[in-house]
């Protein structure tokens with residue numbers, strides 16, 4: 183048996199939904215039955231008012247930042263422990279990303295480190311709800327209000343997650359989501375930015391679609407993008423959305439099973455669920471501590487040989503050579519993230535994992551660990 187880190191749930195109803203859209207010829211990204219419905223229903227599911235579907239979370243983040251007016255000369259505070267897609271749009275808009283270290287147990291941006299990095303150029307804070315656990319939003323929203331900063335949420339890994347009973351993506355000025363194959367729901371590739379504000383929604387719609395002119399379509403009103411999601415993918419997204427609660431429930435039960443299975447392994451730091459959060463446990467992420475510290479490569483290799491797929495934790499943004507060479511950061515800027523990164527990986531947690539596979543993974547993990555220590 184070999185258990186991959188993630189397999190999406192795609193069934194007959196998804197295939198039928200795509201088929202129906204294609205058969206009707208409703209394939210464009212300029213509008214479509216399913217596209218409109220998907221945007222509306224997805225935004226509602228996230229506690230927001232408007233959804234603008236895009237081609238990925240990366241493009242959702244780029245579009246959100248452009249819509250909010252981030253540009254040349256601005257500084258944007260970004261959690262260092264994330265996918266590079268959170269940071270790149272800041273640079274492409276001519277602004278400077280400033281990387282902030284994380285909390286040891288949630289791996290989320292540490293709110294205590296934010297104010298020290300604010301200056302007259304600071305325009306926004308980009309928070310990332312990593313691995314399904316909410317960022318501690320109250321202190322961040324308070325700082326943002328005090329210094330008049332925008333807040334953008336990267337919710338790629340936390341669809342349906344909550345902070346003090348509020349849905350993630352609805353707390354900041356914009357919330358950005360991913361529909362990559364390993365996310366909660368998938369369109370293969372795809373994303374969405376959600377807003378509460380109707381002016382931002384209108385502006386994002388213009389920018390998403392090349393800012394076509396109102397009177398003469400080809401006299402463009404602004405510097406836009408082509409980040410439109412096709413109606414074919416929206417049909418898949420809409421069909422997937424019907425399963426979202428089931429998928430979130432499954433993720434939580436996978437985590438419950440692993441937490442119980444590994445509670446006696448001394449060198450494992452396991453995922454937490456702080457009192458303010460509903461963790462949706464995107465992937466079950468383990469940090470090696472004590473006697474297991476420094477043994478990540480060996481463990482991951484042995485697990486692979488035993489039939490269990492794993493993935494490394496992120497390499498923090500402050501350790502990315504391309505950013506260091508640009509003079510944006512130094513390798514040792516974020517010591518907490520660096521240590522987590524060196525010692526962390528995640529194990530199979532996809533929504534389609536069977537009970538037999540889960541038991542197999544837990545057994546193999548315990549066996550491999552017992553042979554290493």
Ligand SMILES: Cc1ncc(COP(=O)(O)O)c(C=O)c1O
Nearest residue numbers: 238239240265267338360361362
């Ligand atoms: C936290 C985070 N942000 C952004 C992204 C980018 O998502 P996408 O691949 O849809 O652009 C990912 C993707 O894996 C992610 O995990």
